Amino acid sequence: MDVTAEHPERSTRSPRTGRRPGSAGADTREAILAAAQRLFAERGFEGASMRAIAAEAGVDAALITHFFGSKANLLAAAIDWPFDPDRELPRILKAGRDQVGEGLVALFVRTWDREGSRHPVITLLRAAITEPSAADLLADFLRTRLFGPLLAELDSDQPDIRANLLAAQLGGLGLARYILHLEPLASAPPRNVVRWVAPNIQRYLTAPL
Amino acid sequence: MDVTAEHPERSTRSPRTGRRPGSAGADTREAILAAAQRLFAERGFEGASMRAIAAEAGVDAALITHFFGSKANLLAAAIDWPFDPDRELPRILKAGRDQVGEGLVALFVRTWDREGSRHPVITLLRAAITEPSAADLLADFLRTRLFGPLLAELDSDQPDIRANLLAAQLGGLGLARYILHLEPLASAPPRNVVRWVAPNIQRYLTAPL
Numbered sequence: 001m002d003v004t005a006e007h008p009e010r011s012t013r014s015p016r017t018g019r020r021p022g023s024a025g026a027d028t029r030e031a032i033l034a035a036a037q038r039l040f041a042e043r044g045f046e047g048a049s050m051r052a053i054a055a056e057a058g059v060d061a062a063l064i065t066h067f068f069g070s071k072a073n074l075l076a077a078a079i080d081w082p083f084d085p086d087r088e089l090p091r092i093l094k095a096g097r098d099q100v101g102e103g104l105v106a107l108f109v110r111t112w113d114r115e116g117s118r119h120p121v122i123t124l125l126r127a128a129i130t131e132p133s134a135a136d137l138l139a140d141f142l143r144t145r146l147f148g149p150l151l152a153e154l155d156s157d158q159p160d161i162r163a164n165l166l167a168a169q170l171g172g173l174g175l176a177r178y179i180l181h182l183e184p185l186a187s188a189p190p191r192n193v194v195r196w197v198a199p200n201i202q203r204y205l206t207a208p209l
Numbered sequence: 210m211d212v213t214a215e216h217p218e219r220s221t222r223s224p225r226t227g228r229r230p231g232s233a234g235a236d237t238r239e240a241i242l243a244a245a246q247r248l249f250a251e252r253g254f255e256g257a258s259m260r261a262i263a264a265e266a267g268v269d270a271a272l273i274t275h276f277f278g279s280k281a282n283l284l285a286a287a288i289d290w291p292f293d294p295d296r297e298l299p300r301i302l303k304a305g306r307d308q309v310g311e312g313l314v315a316l317f318v319r320t321w322d323r324e325g326s327r328h329p330v331i332t333l334l335r336a337a338i339t340e341p342s343a344a345d346l347l348a349d350f351l352r353t354r355l356f357g358p359l360l361a362e363l364d365s366d367q368p369d370i371r372a373n374l375l376a377a378q379l380g381g382l383g384l385a386r387y388i389l390h391l392e393p394l395a396s397a398p399p400r401n402v403v404r405w406v407a408p409n410i411q412r413y414l415t416a417p418l
Contacts, residue, residue, distance in 0.1 A: 044339075128389055129338045130253075135389040164385055164394035165405055172381020176373055180337055180344040180380075185373035196374055196418055200409040209405055
């Protein structure tokens with residue numbers, strides 16, 4: 001999974017003229033990624049057609065298949081994960097074993113609140129509802145990059161089922177607050193959401209199951 | 210919300226001929242509901258067009274608008290809620306205050322497992338992701354028919370936010386087990402799922418927030 005995809009601004013800033021032979025492929029790839037990021041955020045995974053992404057990028061649709069193979073692969077490459085687990089996990093763990101639940105919920109709520117419904121993980125969650133390959137992508141990121149390393153550091157038993165339960169509770173929070181907009185949860189201050197949900201996340205992380 | 214919608218079989222059993230004047234409207238309404246139940250379950254809320262439902266019911270599409278107004282209203286009427294809260298809630302409460310979480314999770318898992326991804330609440334959950342009116346429907350049923358009465362019986366404080374948190378955890382469980390099919394959660398025996406999730410539901414029901 002490409003979690004270091006270029007940020008949209010970068011490719012629009014890159015000069016489209018005067019490029020040397022050999023850099024055309026990289027420029028085209030970046031233009032497609034930038035267009036995909038914009039359209040997936042605006043229209044969702046199903047609503048953003050390959051044809052529309054190609055038009056937005058100013059390239060032939062066949063080039064998308066050439067570079068990325070499938071729409072799900074394009075989504076994987078286009079996702080600009082809003083935080084880098086390699087940087088965030090040590091920070092969360094440093095607060096101490098019993099504070100990890102709080103740190104994890106705070107990380108999700110903080111990054112989700114910043115970007116709202118256009119958040120790439122929300123886009124991916126919407127896509128995952130209807131598209132099994134997007135569901136696999138999301139599950140894969142959460143397990144291998146986030147919950148897996150965290151549970152290994154905590155030395156918790158049954159890490160596979162714990163990772164599923166963490167995904168269920170955090171996914172449900174994303175669903176309720178950012179997609180279904182259930183009130184009063186949707187408008188509650190982040191610190192309240194952390195206080196309400198963190199003990200349940202802590203239980204899935206470290207308590208006996 | 211109509212939670213007593215006729216079961217599909219009933220309308221297909223009802224005689225289409227020899228009806229008295231005045232019963233035509235009721236027959237047509239039932240035929241539309243039965244067709245809507247089948248197509249929403251098979252194709253989802255977005256995939257089942259009004260035109261296809263009308264064709265399945267053998268009626269003119271204008272009649273659907275006449276009887277139900279909108280597709281979301283049709284969904285509301287067509288949903289055959291898999292359990293009757295008025296019967297289930299007293300049963301759950303009878304087990305004692307500290308067992309309510311277990312009873313609630315068991316109720317969801319039992320009814321979900323019976324019908325799998327064709328379950329009407331899963332259909333509604335999928336629809337709610339993309340359709341705000343379906344999200345309102347789902348939230349409305351959960352709050353007014355299920356969590357609201359339960360929290361009132363338990364005399365819990367902050368019932369509105371508790372209802373949201375219950376929806377987040379149970380919705381997340383539905384998402385993870387029945388839509389994203391996260392393993393090993395998706396294949397785990399129901400009693401294990403109840404053991405893992407019930408303490409978190411119990412906390413949202415009765416513990417101090």
